Amino acid sequence: MKENGGKWEKFFKWINGETTIDSVILENSRKKRFAKRKLRHQKAKFIALRLKHSKRRIQEIICIIVAVVFIGILLKTASELPTCGKPDNPVNNEVSERYLEKGVEETGSINLVSGMILDYRAFDTFGESCVLFTAVICVAMLLKRDKNNIDPIEDQELKEDEEIKNADGSLILKFVARLVIPFIFLYGIYVILNGHLSPGGGFSGGAIIGAGLMLYSTAYGQENTRRFFTYETFKKVSATCLLIYCFSKGYSFFTGGNHLKNIIPKGIPGNILSSGLILPLNICVGIIVACTMYGIYSFFTKGDI
């Protein structure tokens, strides 16, 4: 009995609700791991420092010389480039002239930059959405909880975090969030829907909505966010939007490439429902960006959506 006193003591403590066995074990393993890690790190630091003294100095000096020469050459090059801000630079040629003067007529969009990236040069923008998609899949691949990426200590901490949030913790944050979040969403939606009429568009509006989702998740905890936004919704929504994007742009490329008539009406420039495919594309891009931003945030903080 006496030998096991330490263990029993912990057990009684656990029955009394003072501490849980899990957390005791966790605490011990955490200490052990930190001690082990510290030892290894000291050793590694020692070796790294020794390496640094012998090799690094020369390397650093070479790097600095290379960089300075490189900057010098680039500055010399840039000094021979056309002066910035002149209207008669080679950049301002027939290409930009047509974008500016015929943009409204040909794309139906008042915001000429929107018209340019979503109609004249839409293939780039398709690639850009794919880059975003790729990035979020990569982040999920790396940080989503799985067999190789599991850490009981971290999970425990996250759980404690959630519990604090479900109890009456962070009152000020919750109150302010309740006030602000509807306006954030409203503003984001406004920016997306007016992407072809005023500065803004899918990317900026989507980022605003994503920020709103992040604020909600920080204030109310992930459990509450999961009621309307889980990993499944994330997958389905972003895949659907990307597919709509893919098909509608595919249609317009197909008709354009084969010199067929595009049957999508342009509408009257200046109205909300105008500018052909730009408005739906902006909405799709906005949703993708919002999902992506929130997805990246929650993979980083919690390892899952």
Added chain:
Amino acid sequence: MNLIHNIPFFSIFLAMFAGIVTILIKDGDKARRLHLSITVVIGIMSFILLMYTYTKEQRFTFMMGHFPSPWGNELKAGPLEAMLALLFSVVMFLSIIGGKHLIKKEILPEKQGFYFIMMNLIFGAMLAIIYTNDLFTAYVFIEINTICSCALIMAKDSGSSIIATIHYLIMSLLGSGFILFSIAMLYSITGQLLMTQLKGSIMVLLSSGEYNFPLTIIIALFTIGIAIKSGLFPFHTMLPGAYDSATTASSAILSGLVLKSYIILLIKMYYCVFTINMIRQMRITNLLFFLGLCGMVIGSLLALKERRIKRELAYSSVAQIGYIYMGIGIGSDLGIEAAVLNIIAHALAKALLFTVVGRMKDVSLSQDFNHCLKCAAHKDPIAGIGFLVGSFSIIGIPLFAGFASKLYLAIASFISPAKMASAFIIIAASMILNAMYFIPPTIDIWSPVHESDGNYGPRAKVSKSFALSTTAFIAINLLVGLNYKYIVHIVDIGIQLMH
């Protein structure tokens, strides 16, 4: 309306579409089947396109959207592009089939879907880089290529693979930074982004003698960016770690195809935006020639020193990239043709070698040190034969694909005496070195585990998919090696049409 003209557009969008749809598929097997079927469809379409453009000797443009060339995006396809797309689909298909078991074993089941998303997207991005006629589009798809290739390396999820990914990512991003800077400067002096119009304005600038110095720097920056991304000799440090720690199918595709897609873009830049004569006058070809020679020798020497077989193959890739850049550095049409020929030969041989090594690792003691692969060829004779064929092709023995490319490199170097002498000496030296670093592993895999008792141990269970992939690789390699004249002809027409 000509449906064949839609093929480049269809192939890119089909691959991208497959990538997006794969996220909805939970099962790794289904995702793989989707990817394979998409590859087959794109391969067939590319073959039709190749036949069409080759018989008609035509290079056509496809408008991406309703606006003509200086305003909208464009794709451009000729025999060369079609042949490369065909090559990419074939190698991709066979590497995935051959590495199937290892993908299943080394990547967690719930992440296999993600792995195939990346495969589809990287395939689409490579096709877009080959076909696009717009510099900025090329940049965007280069970035997709970068991120996806990093994802393919890290899919195995071990400590060393993450370090290797970080190294690969930093180098690649440095390269893309240079490329973007050069595109920005090129845009600022010409005001164009499409290759056809760029060529026109650069010709005007050249004849007026304006902006001569910036033009040189722009070409140099672009070339350095591509060289960093494709692992030319002083920038090759990212390759060994990455190929060693990635799963076999990834290594095969990264070294066989992804590096090559950047080089193709460089060749396209040299023909469709600048002219090869202009590059030669700026002496950038001499730099590439020199670096290529260095890569050939040093890559082989490093491979000779290496004990881990996948690292050895990575260094051998460095040497082969050296051959390709040497071909570009000769600075004539013939040199570029030889470089393209080497791209094809190396893609076939190196993908075969990586697949075979993966299989041998699988059947033997599950460690990839040379001496642990002992007797692996007896356990799976097809793997042993595949290794032999792959190494013969890399060394450049007649009958195999690698021979033709080396022959043409030597012929192309007749352009100037100095280049000829150095190219002949270095090619000969490099071939001997290649043979030297392939001999120890070949002996190892065919010899018994213990020298004395001569016991070869039991045969491993035959893997149908692996046997199919290796046989197909060997057959294609021999086919290319025996009929290289046709391929040279296609490449020749393709290069002439790009002028």
Added chain:
Amino acid sequence: MTNMLRFLTENHYEAGAIILFGIGFLNLLLQDNLIKKFIGLNIMDTAVYLFLVSQGYIAGHTAPIATVGQKALASKFINPIPSGLVLTGIVVSVSVTAFSLALVQRLYKKYGTLSLDKVLVLLKEDKEDESNP
């Protein structure tokens, strides 16, 4: 030399962009901490965007948003192409940054350090353990 000086005073956007590019480049080469390395990369990207967007600027012209009912004139607006390209570029840069930071996070979980030198030493030890069990 006078040419250079005139350039530095007149084209401060371009000069600043190139100097920023150099700072980012040096950061990338010299920093040992991985997060700082990636910040260096980000600075490099941003420098290129500054350079690109300064190409589209025309003194005295406004943002390219037309007014309904009026004919849009090229002599009124700045060049929209660089703005569009930078928009694309920024998204690419965001994605790359997210990916690289995720990699760094995974690495930290595995090795407990952000210093590249230390990680390389630890990795070497691991490999030696692997090869002589």
